Amino acid sequence: MQLEVTRESGDLTAALIGELDHHAAADLRQRIDTAVLSCRPRRLIMNLERLTFMDSSGIGLIMGRYRLMVSLGGEVRVAGATPRMERMIRLAGLDKLPIWEERKSEHETHQ
C-alpha cells in the first residue's frame, strides 16, 4: 500500500495507491495522521482514484480522519471514489457529511 502526500496552499492531499483493507489501514492511518499533525492543513483531501480495492476498512479510515480534522478545526474531502466505494460511503451515512469534492462544487454552482 503506497501513500503519496502533496501539499498545496492550505490543502494536504493524500493519494492512496493499491489495496486498502484492514491489513493496510493501521499503517496508512499513522502515516496520514503524522503528515496532518506536522503541517496542520485546512483541508485533508483523500484521493481514492488509484485504489484497486477498498472494503469497509477504508470507510473507518475516512471516518477517523474526518474526526481528526474536525477536532483541528479543518475539513476532509473525498475524491475519486468509484460507485462501489460510494455505495459503502452511503451505507455508513457519510454522504450526509460535507466530504464530497465534486458534489460540493456542483452544489455551489447551482446556488
Place this chain on the structure above:
Amino acid sequence: MKPINEMKVTFLSRSANEGFARAAVAAFAAQLDPAVDELADLRTAVSEAVTNAIVHAYPDQLGTVVLTVKLFENGKIQVQVKDKGRGIPDVKKAMEPLYTTGGEERSGLGFSVMESFTDRVRVRSTVGKGTTVTMEKYIAPRVKGRI
C-alpha cells in the same frame, strides 16, 4: 443441488491473509465467468467476512480460518468463512449497521457490506466455539457458455 466444483483453504488469522483470501476466491470464482463488477462485489464481501474473523474471533491470539467456496451450475457461488474463535453473543445486534466492538477506527459496516454486495448472508455463531458466515452470490448468465 450438488456443487460442480469446490475448494477449501485453511489459513492463520493474520491480517496479511485478508488479501490472500479475496484473491483465492476471485481466482476460483473466475470459472463461472463473472463480470468485473460481480467479482469486485464478491472480493469486497469476502474481505469483510475474513477481516471479522481476524479482528473479532481471535482478538488476542492466532487461530485458523477455513474458507470454502462452492460453485453451482446455476451460477451460484457459495462462500463460507469459518472460525473457531470466541463467537458472537448477539448475532442480530452484531449485524446492525454501524454496530462495532472494534474501536473507533472500525466502521461497523462489515455485515452491511456483505448483505449489500451478495444475495444472501447467514451467520451461525456459538460463544466460545466459533462463527460461520455463509454468503451466496448469483453470477448473471452471459452470452457465452460457462465452464
